[in-house]
Amino acid sequence: xxxxxxxxxxxxxxxxxxxxxxxxxxxxxxxxxxxxxxxxxxxxxxxxxxxxxxxxxxxxxxxxxxxxxxxxxxxxxxxxxxxxxxxxxxxxxxxxxxxxxxxxxxxxxxxxxxxxxxxxxxxxxxxxxxxxxxxxxxxxxxxxxxxxxxxxxxxxxxxxxxxxxxxxxxxxxxxxxxxxxxxxxxxxxxxxxxxxxxxxxxxxxxxxxxxxxxxxxxxxxxxxxxxxxxxxxxxxxxxxxxxxxxxxxxxxxxxxxxxxxxxxxxxxxxxxxxxxxxxxxxxxxxxxxxxxxxxxxxxxxxxxxxxxxxxxxxxxxxxxxxxxxxxxxxxxxxxxxxxxxxxxxxxxxxxxxxxxxxxxxxxxxxxxxxxxxxxxxxxxxxxxxxxxxxxxxxxxxxxxxxxxxxxxxxxxxxxxxxxxxxxxxxxxxxxxxxxxxxxxxxxxxxxxxxxxxxxxxxxxxxxxxxxxxxxxxxxxxxxxxxxxxxxxxxxxxxxxxxxxxxxxxxxxxxxxxxxxxxxxxxxxxxxxxxxxxxxxxxxxxxxxxxxxxxxxxxxxxxxxxxxxxxxxxxxxxxxxxxxxxxxxxx
Amino acid sequence: xxxxxxxxxxxxxxxxxxxxxxxxxxxxxxxxxxxxxxxxxxxxxxxxxxxxxxxxxxxxxxxxxxxxxxxxxxxxxxxxxxxxxxxxxxxxxxxxxxxxxxxxxxxxxxxxxxxxxxxxxxxxxxxxxxxxxxxxxxxxxxxxxxxxxxxxxxxxxxxxxxxxxxxxxxxxxxxxxxxxxxxxxxxxxxxxxxxxxxxxxxxxxxxxxxxxxxxxxxxxxxxxxxxxxxxxxxxxxxxxxxxxxxxxxxxxxxxxxxxxxxxxxxxxxxxxxxxxxxxxxxxxxxxxxxxxxxxxxxxx
Numbered sequence: 036x037x038x039x040x041x042x043x044x045x046x047x048x049x050x051x052x053x054x055x056x057x058x059x060x061x062x063x064x065x066x067x068x069x070x071x072x073x074x075x076x077x078x079x080x081x082x083x084x085x086x087x088x089x090x091x092x093x094x095x096x097x098x099x100x101x102x103x104x105x106x107x108x109x110x111x112x113x114x115x116x117x118x119x120x121x122x123x124x125x126x127x128x129x130x131x132x133x134x135x136x137x138x139x140x141x142x143x144x145x146x147x148x149x150x151x152x153x154x155x156x157x158x159x160x161x162x163x164x165x166x167x168x169x170x171x172x173x174x175x176x177x178x179x180x181x182x183x184x185x186x187x188x189x190x191x192x193x194x195x196x197x198x199x200x201x202x203x204x205x206x207x208x209x210x211x212x213x214x215x216x217x218x219x220x221x222x223x224x225x226x227x228x229x230x231x232x233x234x235x236x237x238x239x240x241x242x243x244x245x246x247x248x249x250x251x252x253x254x255x256x257x258x259x260x261x262x263x264x265x266x267x268x269x270x271x272x273x274x275x276x277x278x279x280x281x282x283x284x285x286x287x288x289x290x291x292x293x294x295x296x297x298x299x300x301x302x303x304x305x306x307x308x309x310x311x312x313x314x315x316x317x318x319x320x321x322x323x324x325x326x327x328x329x330x331x332x333x334x335x336x337x338x339x340x341x342x343x344x345x346x347x348x349x350x351x352x353x354x355x356x357x358x359x360x361x362x363x364x365x366x367x368x369x370x371x372x373x374x375x376x377x378x379x380x381x382x383x384x385x386x387x388x389x390x391x392x393x394x395x396x397x398x399x400x401x402x403x404x405x406x407x408x409x410x411x412x413x414x415x416x417x418x419x420x421x422x423x424x425x426x427x428x429x430x431x432x433x434x435x436x437x438x439x440x441x442x443x444x445x446x447x448x449x450x451x452x453x454x455x456x457x458x459x460x461x462x463x464x465x466x467x468x469x470x471x472x473x474x475x476x477x478x479x480x481x482x483x484x485x486x487x488x489x490x491x492x493x494x495x496x497x498x499x500x501x502x503x504x505x506x507x508x509x510x511x512x513x514x515x516x517x518x519x520x521x522x523x524x525x526x527x528x529x530x531x532x533x534x535x536x537x538x539x540x541x542x543x544x545x546x547x548x549x550x551x552x553x554x555x556x557x558x559x560x561x562x563x564x565x566x567x568x569x570x571x572x573x574x575x576x577x578x579x580x581x582x583x584x585x586x587x588x589x590x591x592x593x594x595x596x597x598x599x600x601x602x603x604x605x606x607x608x609x610x611x612x613x614x615x616x617x618x619x620x621x
Numbered sequence: 622x623x624x625x626x627x628x629x630x631x632x633x634x635x636x637x638x639x640x641x642x643x644x645x646x647x648x649x650x651x652x653x654x655x656x657x658x659x660x661x662x663x664x665x666x667x668x669x670x671x672x673x674x675x676x677x678x679x680x681x682x683x684x685x686x687x688x689x690x691x692x693x694x695x696x697x698x699x700x701x702x703x704x705x706x707x708x709x710x711x712x713x714x715x716x717x718x719x720x721x722x723x724x725x726x727x728x729x730x731x732x733x734x735x736x737x738x739x740x741x742x743x744x745x746x747x748x749x750x751x752x753x754x755x756x757x758x759x760x761x762x763x764x765x766x767x768x769x770x771x772x773x774x775x776x777x778x779x780x781x782x783x784x785x786x787x788x789x790x791x792x793x794x795x796x797x798x799x800x801x802x803x804x805x806x807x808x809x810x811x812x813x814x815x816x817x818x819x820x821x822x823x824x825x826x827x828x829x830x831x832x833x834x835x836x837x838x839x840x841x842x843x844x845x846x847x848x849x850x851x852x853x854x855x856x857x858x859x860x861x862x863x864x865x866x867x868x869x870x871x872x873x874x875x876x877x878x879x880x881x882x883x884x885x886x887x888x889x890x891x892x893x894x895x896x897x898x899x900x901x902x903x904x905x906x907x908x909x910x911x912x913x914x915x916x917x918x919x920x921x
Contacts, residue, residue: 066853070717070727070841071811072861074875075852078868 039110039160046105053097125161127179127218129209130154130186132193133227135170136574139195140258141344143228147253150226151190154251155183165212166190170198173208179216197347199574200233203240210242220245228254257289261296261314262348263338268355268570270387271326278326279355281308283338290316300324302336314340333357353570360391361563362407366400367414368441374539375414377546378437381555388565400424405432409563414538415439418449425451429527433562437534439542443500453508453524453533456500460518467495467543471515479511479521479561482553490550496543499535508533521558532562671766672696673746699746707764707802708742709750709829710735711794712776714759715785716856717811722840723900728781730899731807731836736773738805743769751775752797754790755783764802784856787812791820801828810835810883818886831892835883837876839900844872 038044069075132151138144158164166177166189177189205225213221227233229252242248267282281300293315300308308324322338339350363382367375382390395404397419400411405427411434418424418436428434428451436442438456448455462468470491475484483491502519504510512521514535522533537543538555545551675684675695688696712735718728725733739749743766750764751772760779762772787808794804804824810817810833817833824831846865853860865872884894 066851066860067846068720068855069852070720070809070838070855072852072854072859073811074872074879075861075863075868077875078871 037112039112041109043105043108043110046108047102049101049105050098053094053101056097125163125181126158127213127216127221128154128158128162128164129212129221129223130164130166130190131173131205131209131223131225131227132166132168132190133170133200133205133225134168134193134195135200135230135233136195136197136347137200137228137230137345138253139345139347140228140255140260142255142258143253144195146255147226147228148190148193150251150253152187154224154226155186155190158183163216163218165209165216167205167208167212168193169201169205169208170196171201171204172198173205175208175212178212179218195347197574200227200230201236202227202233203236206237206240206242206248210246213243213246221247223248225250226253228252258345259289259291259343260345260348261285261287261290261294261340261343262345263298263340263351264319264348266338266351266353266570268336268353270329270355270358272386273326273328276331277329277358279329279334279336280324280326281336281338282321282323283351284319284321285312285314285340286319287314288317290314292316296340298322299339300327300336301339302327303330303334329355331357347574351571355570356568358386358389360389361409361559361565363390363392363559364400364404364408364411365392365394365414366397366411366416366419367394368416371414371439374439374541377540377551378412378414378538378555381546381552382559384552385556387567388560390559402427408432409565410435410559412437412559415441417442417445418451425526428529428531431528431564433529433564434531435534435558435562436531437536437538438500438502439537439539440498440500451526451531452505453522453531454502454504454519456533456535457503458501459498460501460514460516461498462516463497467497468499468514468516469493469495470512470520471517472513474511477511479554479557482557483550487550487553490548491554494543494545494548494550496537496545498542499537502533502535512536523561530562530564532558534558671699673699706742707748707750707798707800708739709752709764709794709798709802709804710739710772711752711754711791711804711806711808712779713755713785713787713806713808714753714779714781714783715755715809715811716782717785717809718836719781720841720855721838721899723838725899726781727809727836727838727899728779730897731834732776732779734807734834734836734897735805736776739769739772748802750798752790752794753779754785754787754794755781756786756790758790758793761797764798785811788816788820791817792823795823795827795829798827802830803832804829805832805834807834807836809837809841810879814879814882814886817883818890821887821892822890825890825892831887833883833887833892833894835880835894835896837896837898839898842873842876842898844869 130151133147138147155164161181162183163179163181164177164183164186165175165179166186168174168176168189176192177186180186202225206223209223212218213223223246225248227250229250262285263283264286265284267284269280271278271280279302283298283300285296285298287294293313296312296314298310298312299306307327310322310324312320312322314320334355335352336355337350337352342349365375365379379392382392393408397413397416400419400421400423402423405411405423408427409432411424411427411432413434413436415437424434434451436452440459442456443459446455446457460468473480473483473488473491475488480488480491496514499514499518499520502522504519504522505524508522508524510519510522511532512519514520518535519533520535522535524531536554537545540546672685672688673696675697679697683697685696685698688694712731714728718731719726721727721729735751739751742749746766748764748766749769749772751760751762751768752758753760753775760775762768762775785808787806787810791806806821821831821833844865848866849862849864851860851862880896884896887894
C-alpha cells in the first residue's frame, strides 16, 4: 500500500488522544449528582483506580476512528504507481502572486498567502505549478515544477514590496513562462487585491487562447489606513543660509473613529519637529512644521506618522536638492556693458534655481566653456561659427540671441537661428510699440496667464530689430505692429530663442517694468529646458527617463528628454533616498 | 399554590393519623392550657386576640356569654398570652435538599413535614410562621393563627436551589422575633456540627425551644453504587471522581458520626434533634416529635 500524501501519517500520533480522553474524561460523561461532597472529601481517595482502563471496547473504537481519519487524509492506494493513479491529464498552473505595496496591509497579506496556499494544495499529483511574484514588474521565483513543496516555499518567502501594480507585466511573464515550458493549455491564477491602477497596459496585451486566467480577489471591504500623501516644501532665504518650511498632507480612510497621531519631520537624519494632530476617521488634513535650518548641499528629509496596518505609506521621504546655480554664459560686445546691465542684474536675482552669469567673449565658446553651461546668451552678437556650439545645442543646450541695433545693422543670419534679422523698426514717432499677440499658453508666459498680461502690455519699445522667422520657427510673441518679438526653434535636443525685445533701457522701458524680471527668467529657464526636480517619487509612478542633457541642479542631466522615452519602474525617490518609503500606493 | 394546594400537601389519610396524635397531645397538656403547648409567658399579657368557636373540651368558663346572647352560638375568647405558642418552621431550601432516590426528594419530604406540623399546630390554636432559607433567608411568614394558608402557599411555590449556610441563617432567624416560641428546623445539616450548634445556640439564647429535623435520603446515608463515578456537588457543581464501593464504609461512619455529634451537641444545649430519612413514614416522625415535646413538658 502506498500513500499519496504520506505526510499525513504523522497524524497517527493523535492516537494518544483517545487514550488520554478515555482516562481523563471517562467519568465526566454523566456525573452523579450528590447533595454534598463534604463527607467524601474528608476521605483520602486513591486515584490510581481511576487511571485503570476499564472500557476497552470504547477505547478501541475511539482509536479506530482516529486511525481511519488519518489514513483517509493520507490517501492510500494499492498496487499502482503514481503515474497510473492519475487518469486525468496533469494541469499546469501559473500562480501570479501580487506583492505590491498595497498588499502589505495587515488585512490583506495573510489572506493573500492563504489563498495562494490553497491554490497549491488544490493541485493533484503530477500537476505542475510555477510561481511568479509581481508588483510593477514580475519575477519568476519558481519555474514549473511538480514538487508542490517548492511552490509553497516560494509563497512563504514572498514579502510585500514598496512598488506599484502592473498586471500587464505579470501576465506577460506568465505567457512567457508557459511558452518556455511548452505547457500548452495552462491556468493562470492571479492572487491580488485588484488595484485599479494596475490595469494600465492591459489593453494592448494579447494572451493565447489556451491560457485561462482566473483571479482570486483578496481585497477587503474596508482597509483602515493613514498615510502621508504629500508635502509642500519651500526654501526660505535667511541671511546667508536657507531655512526649510515643510507642510505635510495626511489622509485617513476607513477608520472607525478619529485618532491622535504624532507627525515627525526628520531632516538629514535628525528629528527637526513633531506635531500632535487629530486625524479624522475618514478625511485629510495638513500639518505645518516650524522652519528648520537647511544644511548645505542636498538634504534628505522625511515626514512620518506611527506605523499602522499599512506601514509602507506612513513615511514620506523626499530630497531637497542642493541650491546650485545655473551657469549662464553671456557673450556681449565689449561696449555693451551698460546695455547688459539690466540683463545681468535680473538674472542674478532669484533662487530655485539661481543663475550665475559668466561673461565670455565670442571666441571663447569652446567645448570646455560649454561643458557645464546651462544656457548661452548672445547679446546683440552674431552667432559664432564652429562645431562646438552647434553640437552643444543639438545635444540639449539652450541659446538665447538677444538681437539689438548691432545685429539689425548687420542684417545677418545663421543656420541655428529661428529666423533672420533684417533691419530695425523705429517706434519713436508713435511713442513706442508694445507687445501685441502673445502665446500665453506657452511656458515662457506662465507668470502672465492670469491677469498678468496687462503687465506685459505696459512696456514700451522705441526701437527693435525686425525678425523674419524661418518656416520651422514658432513665434511666441509679436509686437503690436505684427513683427515677431520672440521666436523659438528646436535644434536636435536643444532650443534656440531669438529675442527682438530690447533688454536695455535705451531702446525701451521694458527693464523698468515689473514684467521684465519674470519674463527674462522664464525665457532663460525655457531655453535651459529646466524642470524642477521632483522631491519624491510615487509608487507606481510613470515618469520620464533622465535625458542626455545636463541638469545643473542635480548635477546630472537636465530634465528635457527625448520624445518616447517614457520609463516605468522607478525605484525610489531621486537623489538616492531610501527605497520602500514612497508616497502613495496605487 | 392554588386553593386546592393545601389538600395536596395534607393527605387525608395522613391527616387522620395526625389527628389521633393531636388528640393525644391535647389530652396531655389540657391541664395547663387550651393548646398543646405550654405558654412561656402566662399572665404577662391579657390582651384580647380573637373569638374562637367552642370545641368539646374547652373550659365553659371561657365562653363569651355576650356573644352567645347576640348570636346564639358558643364562642371562646382568646388572649395573646393565653395558650398560644408561636411556632416558626425553618425549612432548608438549599440545592442539596433537592435530592432524592425514592418517591420524594428531601425538600418534598421537608415540605410535607412542615405542612403537617403547621396544620397540627394550627388546630391546637398555636400561631404558626415559616422561614425558608438557603444561603440567606428567602421567605418569611410571621407567626399568626391566620397564616396557615399563607404558609402552605409559600411551601407550594418554594424551590430548592443555591448554597446553604445554616448557622448564619439561624442566627438571623433568631433576630426576627422578640417573643420566645418554638422553632422547628428542617434541614439536611451539611455543616460542621459545631457551627450548627452555634446557630441553634443563638435561637436558644432568645428563649426559643428548638427542634431540629435532620432529613437525609437513604443514598446519603448508605452511599450505594459500583464502579467509577464522578460525583457532582448539587450546590457548588464541584466534581469528584471516585469508586463508591471503596469508600462506603468510611463514608457511612462519617455520616453516623456527624449525626451523633449533632444529637449530642444539640441535646447539650437543650434542643431536640430528630434524625429522619425520606423512606420513613411521616407520621412516625410526627409521633417522635410529639413524644419528645411531651417529655419536655413533663420536665418543665
